[in-house]
Every structure is written in structure tokens, then in C-alpha cells.
Amino acid sequence: MKFIHGVKADVTADIVYMMCPMHLLKLDEMIKGLEKGQVLEILTDYDGALEDIPQWCVRTGNEFIGMDEDEDYYKFYVRKAGNGQ
Amino acid sequence: MSKCYFDHVATNPLNPEVLSAMMPYFKEDFGNPLSVYDLGMRARDAIEKARSEVASLINAKPSAVVFTASGAEANNFALRGIALAKQNQGKHVIVSKVEHHSILNSARFLEKNGFVVTYLPVDKHGLVDPDTVKNSITKETVLISITHASSEIGTIEPIKEIAKIAKQNNIVFHADGVATVGNIPVDVNDLGVDLLSMAAHQFYGPKGAGALYVREGLRIVPLIYGGIQEGGRRAGTENVPAIAGMGKAAEIAKSELDKRMDNCKKLRDRIIEGALKIPNVYLTGHPEKRLPHHASFVVEFIEGEAMLLMLSMKGIYAASGSACSSKALKSSPVLLSLGVPTALAQGSIVFSLGAGNAREDVDYLLGEFPQIINRLREMSPFAKGWGEGTEGEKCYTG
Numbered sequence: 001m002k003f004i005h006g007v008k009a010d011v012t013a014d015i016v017y018m019m020c021p022m023h024l025l026k027l028d029e030m031i032k033g034l035e036k037g038q039v040l041e042i043l044t045d046y047d048g049a050l051e052d053i054p055q056w057c058v059r060t061g062n063e064f065i066g067m068d069e070d071e072d073y074y075k076f077y078v079r080k081a082g083n084g085q
Numbered sequence: 086m087s088k089c090y091f092d093h094v095a096t097n098p099l100n101p102e103v104l105s106a107m108m109p110y111f112k113e114d115f116g117n118p119l120s121v122y123d124l125g126m127r128a129r130d131a132i133e134k135a136r137s138e139v140a141s142l143i144n145a146k147p148s149a150v151v152f153t154a155s156g157a158e159a160n161n162f163a164l165r166g167i168a169l170a171k172q173n174q175g176k177h178v179i180v181s182k183v184e185h186h187s188i189l190n191s192a193r194f195l196e197k198n199g200f201v202v203t204y205l206p207v208d209k210h211g212l213v214d215p216d217t218v219k220n221s222i223t224k225e226t227v228l229i230s231i232t233h234a235s236s237e238i239g240t241i242e243p244i245k246e247i248a249k250i251a252k253q254n255n256i257v258f259h260a261d262g263v264a265t266v267g268n269i270p271v272d273v274n275d276l277g278v279d280l281l282s283m284a285a286h287q288f289y290g291p292k293g294a295g296a297l298y299v300r301e302g303l304r305i306v307p308l309i310y311g312g313i314q315e316g317g318r319r320a321g322t323e324n325v326p327a328i329a330g331m332g333k334a335a336e337i338a339k340s341e342l343d344k345r346m347d348n349c350k351k352l353r354d355r356i357i358e359g360a361l362k363i364p365n366v367y368l369t370g371h372p373e374k375r376l377p378h379h380a381s382f383v384v385e386f387i388e389g390e391a392m393l394l395m396l397s398m399k400g401i402y403a404a405s406g407s408a409c410s411s412k413a414l415k416s417s418p419v420l421l422s423l424g425v426p427t428a429l430a431q432g433s434i435v436f437s438l439g440a441g442n443a444r445e446d447v448d449y450l451l452g453e454f455p456q457i458i459n460r461l462r463e464m465s466p467f468a469k470g471w472g473e474g475t476e477g478e479k480c481y482t483g
Contacts, residue, residue: 015306017170
């Protein structure tokens with residue numbers, strides 16, 4: 001897993017306390033609304049996202065930039081690719 | 086014999102237009118809203134339409150409305166959901182003593198799970214003093230929940246002032262709007278609340294549908310886990326007919342609110358004026374800051390349940406305080422918190438009006454009510470000597 005700090009996101013989706021599969025649905029919904037190259041930040045406390053979000057990026061062709069941790073949730077960063085969903 | 090329904094805070098009859106709006110989702114449009122085919126899409130559209138209508142009634146964004154199965158669920162969701170989401174910041178919650186059981190019992194649940202709860206006192210009219218709220222705040226306070234209006238005494242609380250105090254102190258504020266939404270104007274932005282509970286059957290919608298307004302950006306822990314319904318905030322296949330009905334009821338309530346309030350207020354004032362002419366009958370709740378469809382009293386020397394029974398024999402349906410206390414034959418904690426003596430609190434009676442009531446109904450009530458009180462007092466050991474110049478039990482002077 002790639003840990004990064006200080007990434008500036010264009011849009012944030014806060015789904016802390018929401019369970020599976022909200023992280024994937026939100027990711028899919030939000031990324032559709034972005035322009036190529038824009039960065040989405042997803043805030044979630046769901047542990048399954050640690051595997052699911054990088055895998056989702058591989059599957060859809062979007063770039064998984066990395067993740068960060070706050071006190072009680074994770075921050076995931078995804079850049080919309082030109083050929084991504 | 087006339088049939089007069091004066092128990093609209095218990096529930097309301099379903100508006101026929103609301104029933105029509107619900108019917109397709111019992112019949113041809115029965116699909117699961119999560120299904121991808123057209124049946125599912127139609128059910129999904131019905132839910133989103135209802136969300137917009139409910140949001141419009143309270144001046145909120147549709148995405149801030151989470152459907153629940155009842156007002157009680159919305160209250161549980163608000164208290165437990167916010168307390169758990171904020172527990173790392175503090176474990177103190179403030180509620181008032183005139184809250185519905187769904188708030189008080191949720192607060193007790195939180196106490197059993199390590200939270201500290203302050204139960205705020207009220208004045209003799211049932212009003213929460215905003216200064217008392219301010220003085221109860223500690224560094225640990227994460228949530229304040231105050232009812233917008235009590236369905237037992239009708240008093241409308243100073244929600245706007247309390248919301249300001251909560252905001253100044255960066256504390257989440259929930260108002261229980263079950264008794265107010267659809268009955269008086271409710272604007273979540275004007276009130277400044279972060280969360281607001283509501284129930285469809287309080288404004289001629291169906292039972293089994295409620296909602297919680299959750300201000301955008303506020304994190305809340307779900308009460309029910311499972312699927313992705315309501316954006317993951319409330320799992321379970323949606324009660325589509327009931328939600329569609331709630332939306333229709335909200336739409337009608339918005340357009341008819343002024344007319345309904347005006348009609349109810351006139352009748353309410355007539356009941357209050359008439360009932361207070363009976364000796365040793367006292368109004369409970371605030372004389373002015375009260376729900377337009379709510380008239381509540383305590384009657385000295387006799388019991389609420391006996392009054393209800395005799396009224397029902399005359400075709401008049403009313404209530405004696407909250408349904409829970411009434412069933413348990415327990416003095417209402419709400420009335421006791423106003424300073425009403427225990428014995429007098431047993432003589433509680435609530436008449437709540439609705440769109441179906443007319444002046445003739447009220448005249449019929451005012452003709453029967455004094456006779457019923459007299460007959461019960463003749464049988465009451467507590468009334469012994471009353472009316473002959475002997476002192477009865479100390480009366481409520483609120």
C-alpha cells in the first residue's frame with residue numbers, strides 16, 4: 001500500500017460509518033462526475049476498502065494515487081484517467 | 086350518536102389522495118427499488134419523488150432526508166447515531182424532561198453505554214429555558230436534543246434560540262419534529278437544526294413511514310446495517326407504498342398548512358375556553374406558544390382513563406397524556422416535570438384536532454364533557470366534600 005500525505009483533492013466523498021459496498025458505489029458515482037486528471041478523496045472507516053479501492057482502480061483503469069490515515073478513518077486518493085470509467 | 090375524533094396527535098386518518106398515490110406500489114409497481122429493470126426504476130423514482138416532497142415541506146435538500154419506518158426510529162437514529170459518531174470528542178448529551186419516550190429511552194440506552202445525559206428541567210408551561218441549555222454544556226457535550234413541540238402538552242419550544250447556542254458551541258443539535266412537521270411551518274434552515282425527526286401519520290400520511298433530516302456533511306452511525314438503501318444510512322428494502330404516501334402527504338400538507346392551522350386554532354381556542362369554565366380544570370402547556378391543534382388539561386379529583394372511557398361511550402375519542410404512560414396507568418413524567426402534583430396528573434386529558442373536525446364537534450364535546458366530569462366526581466373519593474366548601478386536594482395553579 002502506498003502511503004501519501006498532503007494530496008490536494010478536487011472532490012471529497014465522506015462516507016465514514018457507511019458499510020460495504022458504499023465505498024465502491026460512491027467511488028463509481030463520484031468518479032463519473034470528474035474531469036480527466038481530477039482527484040477524488042474518499043473518507044471511510046471500512047477496512048475492506050484497503051483492498052477494494054486499489055483493486056477497483058486496476059479494474060477500471062483509474063489511477064490509485066495512495067492513501068493516508070486520520071485518527072479513526074482512512075483517506076483514499078484516486079485520479080480519474082482518460083480512459084477510466 | 087356523533088363520532089368525534091379528537092386524538093390527532095395519536096394518529097390521523099389517511100388522506101384519500103395519499104391512499105391513491107400509494108396504491109400502484111402495492112399492485113402493479115411492486116418492484117424492489119434496487120432492481121435494474123423498469124419495475125425497480127419506477128419504485129426508485131417514487132422514493133426520490135417522495136424525498137423531494139418531504140424535503141420541500143421542511144425547506145431541506147432532498148439528499149438530506151433519510152427515510153425511516155417511524156418517528157421513533159428517526160429519534161433513535163439521531164440520538165444513537167450522533168452520540169456514537171461523536172464519542173471520541175465527548176460523551177455528554179443534553180435532552181429535556183418533556184421529550185418523547187423514543188428520546189428519553191434512547192438517552193437511557195446511551196447512559197448504560199458510558200454516556201452522561203443531562204435531563205433539562207422545564208418551567209410550569211413546559212418551556213425549556215435556553216440559558217439552562219447554555220449552562221449545561223460541558224467540554225464533553227456532543228449532542229443536544231430538544232423536542233420542537235410536546236405532543237402531550239402542546240408547548241412549542243424555543244428551538245431557534247437553542248440551535249444558536251448549540252452552533253456557537255460547535256455541538257450537534259437535533260429537534261424532534263414529529264408533532265410539528267405538517268402541522269405548523271417547519272424550516273430546518275430558519276430553525277438552524279442539524280437533525281429533525283418526522284412521522285408521516287402525523288400529517289395524514291400512512292403509518293410505517295418516517296424520516297430523519299440530516300444536515301449535509303454530518304456523519305452519523307447507522308442504526309440498521311445491511312444493504313445500500315438510503316445511501317447506506319438505513320438498510321432494508323424500502324416500504325415503497327408508505328414512502329410514496331409520505332411524499333404525497335407532505336405535498337398536500339405544504340399547500341394546506343395555513344388553512345388547516347387556521348381551522349384547528351379556532352376550534353382549539355373554543356375547547357380551551359369551554360373547558361376552563363368547568364371548576365377545577367386547568368390547562369397544561371403554554372397558553373400561547375402551543376400547537377394550533379392541541380388542547381390539554383388536568384381535571385381535579387378524577388382519572389384520565391375514566392374520562393376517556395365515558396367520552397368514548399359518547400362517541401368522543403381523546404387521549405390521556407402519552408400513549409405509553411396512559412397504558413401503564415402511570416403519572417405522566419411530562420406533567421410531573423411541569424410541577425403538576427402526582428394525583429392531579431392522573432386527571433390528564435388531551436384533545437387534539439384535525440382537518441375533519443367542525444365547530445359542531447366541539448359544541449358536542451363541550452356539552453358532554455362537563456356532565457362526564459360531574460358524574461365521575463360524584464363517584465370519586467377524592468372529591469368528597471368538594472363543592473360543599475370543604476378543601477379538596479391542593480389544586481394546580483399553573
